[in-house]
Amino acid sequence: MLSGEYGWAVAKAMEILVRVGEAVGADSLIEVVHAHVAGVSFSTIGKHGLELIGEFYKAGGRARVFTTINPGCIDYSGFSRLIDNAYESEQRLIDAALEGMGFRPVHTCVPYYYRPPSPGEHLAWSESSAVIIANSVYGARTNREGGLLALAASLTGYTYRAGLHLDENRVARVLLKIDPEIRPGYYGALGLWIGESIRKAPLVTGAPKTMDYVLRNMLAAAAASGNHALVALEGVTPPRTFKAEIEERVFVEKGDIEKYVFNPPKSTSSEILGYLGCPHMLPEDLLYVVKLLRKYGPVKRGKLLLTVPREFITKYSALVREAAALGADIAAGTCPVVSTPRRKFDYIITSSGKSYFYLSKIHRTRVGIASDEEVVKYVCGVYG
Numbered sequence: 001m002l003s004g005e006y007g008w009a010v011a012k013a014m015e016i017l018v019r020v021g022e023a024v025g026a027d028s029l030i031e032v033v034h035a036h037v038a039g040v041s042f043s044t045i046g047k048h049g050l051e052l053i054g055e056f057y058k059a060g061g062r063a064r065v066f067t068t069i070n071p072g073c074i075d076y077s078g079f080s081r082l083i084d085n086a087y088e089s090e091q092r093l094i095d096a097a098l099e100g101m102g103f104r105p106v107h108t109c110v111p112y113y114y115r116p117p118s119p120g121e122h123l124a125w126s127e128s129s130a131v132i133i134a135n136s137v138y139g140a141r142t143n144r145e146g147g148l149l150a151l152a153a154s155l156t157g158y159t160y161r162a163g164l165h166l167d168e169n170r171v172a173r174v175l176l177k178i179d180p181e182i183r184p185g186y187y188g189a190l191g192l193w194i195g196e197s198i199r200k201a202p203l204v205t206g207a208p209k210t211m212d213y214v215l216r217n218m219l220a221a222a223a224a225s226g227n228h229a230l231v232a233l234e235g236v237t238p239p240r241t242f243k244a245e246i247e248e249r250v251f252v253e254k255g256d257i258e259k260y261v262f263n264p265p266k267s268t269s270s271e272i273l274g275y276l277g278c279p280h281m282l283p284e285d286l287l288y289v290v291k292l293l294r295k296y297g298p299v300k301r302g303k304l305l306l307t308v309p310r311e312f313i314t315k316y317s318a319l320v321r322e323a324a325a326l327g328a329d330i331a332a333g334t335c336p337v338v339s340t341p342r343r344k345f346d347y348i349i350t351s352s353g354k355s356y357f358y359l360s361k362i363h364r365t366r367v368g369i370a371s372d373e374e375v376v377k378y379v380c381g382v383y384g
């Protein structure tokens with residue numbers, strides 16, 4: 001592959017993997033079964049990114065393993081009034097090249113919904129929220145790859161053998177006990193605190209033992225505000241996929257997360273947006289929000305944004321239609337972090353710790369964390 005026998009695209013992809021592998025001290029390559037490629041939104045990669053992806057496609061690059069892709073910068077349903085589709089033609093060019101290479105056009109950050117990994121499987125994923133879920137919930141093995149590295153892994157079927165592919169690096173060193181006073185609806189805030197406060201991989205005790213939005217939300221936030229790619233969860237992370245060598249014990253109290261929590265603004269003229277779906281909603285998450293809207297809605301148009309995988313618009317069309325009829329704005333295959341919102345809001349209220357982190361930094365908007373139920377109640381005007 002490296003010598004060019006399989007063409008320019010494969011040779012270039014292999015060169016990237018070999019160079020990075022050498023830089024991080026990898027002794028060999030390892031086969032992967034699933035690549036997930038982030039960095040496919042025109043808003044974030046711009047025209048140079050578009051050209052590079054186009055070059056790989058035109059040079060014959062094709063997926064050698066199951067490959068999925070992250071959200072783009074447009075709402076693929078075409079109905080959202082909150083996401084701007086200004087870069088539609090550029091995004092479609094990127095999408096055409098990615099599809100031409102055989103990547104599944106799922107446009108979502110929840111690749112485990114399409115192919116749940118098995119414990120011990122080697123992956124090359126480049127979406128930090130998905131990476132931490134793959135390692136911590138499924139017990140699979142992937143580093144936090146850059147988008148180009150995941151693309152290179154797809155075209156070759158390999159990645160470099162280092163980091164979390166090796167047992168010796170899958171070690172939890174901090175025992176983290178969670179205050180039962182922290183309600184699951186606030187685990188987005190808890191994840192932000194973990195990312196900011198804990199440097200080594202933790203083993204978390206006292207968290208709910210289910211793979212649901214609460215845990216995904218917490219892990220995604222820890223990956224965003226910190227550098228985490230593995231947070232072992234007692235009773236959830238498959239036991240033989242990590243070791244615990246505890247050096248430090250930490251108790252996280254309710255007061256530690258207060259700074260992230262939503263405080264209703266005093267001014268009644270403030271423009272406030274409710275946002276749910278970061279990481280993208282799974283079908284059960286969407287159903288839950290629709291139930292909340294049935295109970296507290298309808299919501300005024302333009303006040304509540306929900307983001308879902310691209311195919312949900314057709315696959316779960318009844319739920320999507322109902323949410324829209326109850327006033328929600330649904331954007332498919334994108335999110336406000338990788339796209340350009342049409343309007344600026346004074347404040348965003350969300351359960352998502354990851355969107356708290358990025359929206360406050362990128363869009364310089366005030367953001368506060370509340371549970372899904374409180375977000376829906378607030379935008380429906382029945383809060384408190």
Ligand code: F3S
Nearest residue numbers: 109129278279335337
């Ligand atoms: Fe997904 Fe966008 Fe959040 S890509 S994890 S919804 S920032």
